[in-house]
Amino acid sequence: MQKYSIFNLIKNAFSGHQKWDLAWKDATPKKEYDVVIIGGGGHGLATAYYLAKEHNITNVAIIEKGWLGGGNMGRNTTIIRSNYMHDDNALFSEFGMDLWRKMSQDLNYNVMFSPRGIINLAHSDAQMNVFARRGNSMRLNGIDAVLLNREEVKEIIPMADFSDNVRFPIFGGLMQPSAGTARHDAVAWGYARQADSMGVDIIQNCEVTGFDVVGGKIQGVRTSRGDIKVKKIGLCVAGSTNILAEKLNMTIPVETHLLQACVTEPVKPVLDSVVTFGAGHFYISQSDKGEMVMGGDLDGYNSYAQRGNLPTLQHVLTEGIAMMPFLSKLKMLRTWGGIMDMSMDGSPIIDKTHIEGLYLNCGWCYGGFKATPASGWTFAHTIAQDRVHKLNEGYSLSRFNTGHLLDEKGLGTKTWIS
């Protein structure tokens, strides 16, 4: 594989950048693999990469029904954080933060990781108390957390509405300074390029249509481009998990819902951290191009539409304008949606299943981008060793049955309001 470096950049400038190697091959499916990963989003690509890198398993195919990174991986708002209270979530995410910090070097690909900090705003004394508790839990797990008072928040985001004459005045906020954003496409491309270079086949435009299960064991997978023999399958299809689960006669603690996001026209730098509104669902950051990137609530009912409806967008942006009134002056450039695998306790599932050779990775809700490296790393371990790693022990499928839920927000099972 050609290394990306300043020297190679200069060298290739002489041939007008016409002689760079392709970043990855467009593979055609072979008859048989050791492992098939279904879904060429961030989690599938990262899993294949760590299977090859950490476990020396390279006879692997990633099967993607569309194009690489065209699902939620290319639709998210790229927030990366580990500001969780429960140990299982905190330790898993903080392990991921470490992988994020090293990612550009590790993949030899600039993923533009930008630890610009995230601030969750509080709008009441009670909310400040809750944030103090969460911040303390984070610090006990070695994660950075700072409780900011109103004046301190004002210094970082003076453009927010700090007048007293508002429905939800800003009391303060909880900040994780090491949180941030990254370029989502670059993450997908970086993992794809490295996985390909180690021998992984990336097969696009190939839909998985069924499974061969004999005597409770995986024997193969059926695709729109033929049958493939394989003993181990990793399912990484995010918002399509319910569809494939049905083909396996499984009902899972996941529902599929739609989440929208939008960006404004690009403007000069004004906001250098990620900010979330505390009295509803709204969050905002500014992209490197200058666009204000915004999102919030789910559309509120089961959906596979991959595009959203107006009422939710209107509602979310009303919150945004309440928080930062200058937004009302900006023009909206684009809106889009992605279909989310909403789990019943808001936490993911990375586990084996009752079918031998079938491994499940799903339930990412709207927070799976930040989990990409840690999810790939632990899922690769689970597949390669046929047992879960300590880091994903809490993300078991059986926790719903045994009552060991990981309900970070305490919202219960109405996934569409969470």
Add this chain to the structure above:
Amino acid sequence: MRSQNEFSYGGDATVKRPELNKEVSDKDWDNFVYNRKSLRGKHKELWQHISGCRQWIKVERDTATHEIFKTVKAHEDI
């Protein structure tokens, strides 16, 4: 035609609470509380006309196109 804003979602209408005064297995509870098919295509679901007459209704809707095929009162079968 009423605005979507007047309605609030109540989830999958096909899940049934296990019957009272009967032996109920953990699996039954699991299926009632957590496990969902979340179908792509025709989906039977509950909605409440919360900013209106407050009636609960059952709706059959396509989860990919949002086309609504049928609506009945909550206690009726679709």
